Amino acid sequence: MTLHQAVLIPGDGIGPEVAESVIRILEAAEAPVSFTRFSAGLAALENGQDALPTETLEAIQHLGVALKGPCTTPVGRGFQSVNVQLRKQLRLYAAVRPVRNLAGVSSRFEDIDLVVIRENTEGLYSGVENQVTDDVVMSMKVATETACMRIAQWTFRFATKRKRDKITVFHKANIMKMTDGLFLQCARHVHEHDYPNIEYEEAIIDAGCMKLVQDPTQFDILLLENLYGDVVSDLCAGLVGGLGVVPGANFGDDQAVFEAVHGSAPDIAGQGIANPLALLMSAVMMLNYLNDTRGDDACKTVATRLKRAYNQTLLERQTTRDLGGSLNTQEFTEAVIQRIPAT
Ligand code: NAI
Numbered sequence: 443m444t445l446h447q448a449v450l451i452p453g454d455g456i457g458p459e460v461a462e463s464v465i466r467i468l469e470a471a472e473a474p475v476s477f478t479r480f481s482a483g484l485a486a487l488e489n490g491q492d493a494l495p496t497e498t499l500e501a502i503q504h505l506g507v508a509l510k511g512p513c514t515t516p517v518g519r520g521f522q523s524v525n526v527q528l529r530k531q532l533r534l535y536a537a538v539r540p541v542r543n544l545a546g547v548s549s550r551f552e553d554i555d556l557v558v559i560r561e562n563t564e565g566l567y568s569g570v571e572n573q574v575t576d577d578v579v580m581s582m583k584v585a586t587e588t589a590c591m592r593i594a595q596w597t598f599r600f601a602t603k604r605k606r607d608k609i610t611v612f613h614k615a616n617i618m619k620m621t622d623g624l625f626l627q628c629a630r631h632v633h634e635h636d637y638p639n640i641e642y643e644e645a646i647i648d649a650g651c652m653k654l655v656q657d658p659t660q661f662d663i664l665l666l667e668n669l670y671g672d673v674v675s676d677l678c679a680g681l682v683g684g685l686g687v688v689p690g691a692n693f694g695d696d697q698a699v700f701e702a703v704h705g706s707a708p709d710i711a712g713q714g715i716a717n718p719l720a721l722l723m724s725a726v727m728m729l730n731y732l733n734d735t736r737g738d739d740a741c742k743t744v745a746t747r748l749k750r751a752y753n754q755t756l757l758e759r760q761t762t763r764d765l766g767g768s769l770n771t772q773e774f775t776e777a778v779i780q781r782i783p784a785t
Contacts, residue, residue: 443474443740446732449501449508450477454484455706456716457511463718463775464509464725470779471751473729473744478505483513483524483706493521499531502697507732509725510701514708522569528699529562534692535589536596537562539675539703540727541658546756547683547765554682556661559600560671561593562692565621567668585621585667590628596693597629597665598637608641608662609633612650612670625667651677675703686717686764689724691731698731700724714770717762722752722778743785751781 452461468475480498487493502508515523528534537560543552570582601609611629615622626644633642645653647670653660654674658681666674679688685704692699702720710716729745732738760777761767769777 444736444738446475446507446736446738446741447505448475448477448728449498449505449510450479451482451498451508451510451513452479452485453482453511453706454514455512455708455711457483457513457706458485459711459714459716459771460702460718460721461509461511463771464721466775467718467722467748467751467778467782468725468744471744471748471782472785473725473748474738474740475729475732477509482510482528483515485513486524487521494524494527494531499528502528502532502699506697507728508697508699509721509728510699511721512702512704512706514706526567526569529692532692532694532697532699533563534694534697534699535561535563535592536600536693537671537675537690538600538693538727539678539688539690541675541678541682541688543682544687544756545753546759546761547687549681549683551658551681554658556658556678557600557604557606557663558671558675558678559593559597559663559665560675561589561625561667562671563668564589565668565670567672583618583621585624587624587628590625591632593665594629594632595636597663598632598640601640601663602637606640606662608643609665610643610645610650610661610663611665612645612647612674613667614647614670616646622667629665647674654678655681679703684764686719686762687723689720689722689727691724691727698728700728700731714772715763716771717764718771718775719752719762722748747783747785748778750783751778754781 452458513524539558564584566583568584572580613622679685688703726745729741733742755777
């Protein structure tokens with residue numbers, strides 16, 4: 443059996459709590475992955491390191507795969523987001539967030555099965571902000587043809603591989619004619635030249651959001667630039683039960699970092715009540731990625747068993763408080779472990 447080496451970044455706030463839960467579940471399922479811990483974010487600063495230590499970046503570059511808990515970013519001051527830096531420095535240009543209803547988790551809609559794909563490296567997250575005059579500040583939105591083409595090609599390839607029928611681009615090219623205009627131009631080009639058989643549509647993001655909350659089942663894949671993708675991911679999480687049930691992955695050409703959509707939830711950190719499911723689902727995505735990229739069926743088998751275990755746990759309504767249940771993190775962890783099918 444191959445034992446895959448991966449980086450684990452527990453992160454801040456609820457990060458270490460949900461990471462510990464997921465590691466326990468992976469160990470119980472005998473997942474063929476061995477993790478080495480590295481820090482980032484506040485945890486790294488507290489160790490006397492940089493917010494994003496070089497050794498953490500190098501470890502991900504070397505091993506190619508990481509499971510990451512959320513990292514806190516100070517609001518309106520302090521260091522640059524570790525998440526943004528990590529995605530940029532490792533060129534993890536495609537963020538993928540599958541959004542699905544789960545049996546046992548109540549939500550306003552049924553049959554939601556969409557994927558949010560977010561360009562992860564530029565847009566308003568370029569981090570270029572200037573003090574122009576005493577009372578004027580400016581933030582620069584950057585779009586490059588390279589990054590817009592790269593994410594468009596990646597998304598159409600993903601749609602083909604996953605047998606998905608339709609891609610909808612949310613944009614604001616009526617106002618941001620150059621930046622969002624380029625994003626659209628690239629998506630249209632890739633559609634027309636390489637993937638004419640995949641249905642393609644565009645929606646101005648304000649109207650798109652209205653359509654999303656009226657009937658999310660009309661969407662299949664949503665492709666968005668960085669900021670829109672960030673916001674719409676959380677909106678979509680709300681459609682299927684909340685941030686506790688939406689996993690995510692950040693893909694580059696050579697590396698992938700798997701993390702939940704949610705943040706470090708400082709309001710509940712340290713209370714032992716965080717829902718580890720979104721990070722567990724991200725770990726399942728990681729196992730499927732190891733199967734896809736390294737051809738290791740054992741990873742796929744464990745991923746399938748873990749999926750069965752958490753689906754059964756939810757079906758029996760054994761859930762944490764955010765999903766209406768009464769279990770704490772540890773009790774939910776045990777509940778999932780008890781439901782892992784035998785090999
Ligand atoms: P958040 O996602 O941390 O929390 C929003 C709300 O959802 C809170 O009420 C929280 O208690 C709840 N929540 C989130 N995850 C939960 C879970 N697993 N179980 C139960 N409840 C959960 O968003 P917020 O408060 O805007 O951000 C907090 C910090 O996290 C900020 O510093 C932000 O920059 C950072 N952040 C980091 C991300 C990452 O590392 N990828 C992503 C999003 C935010």
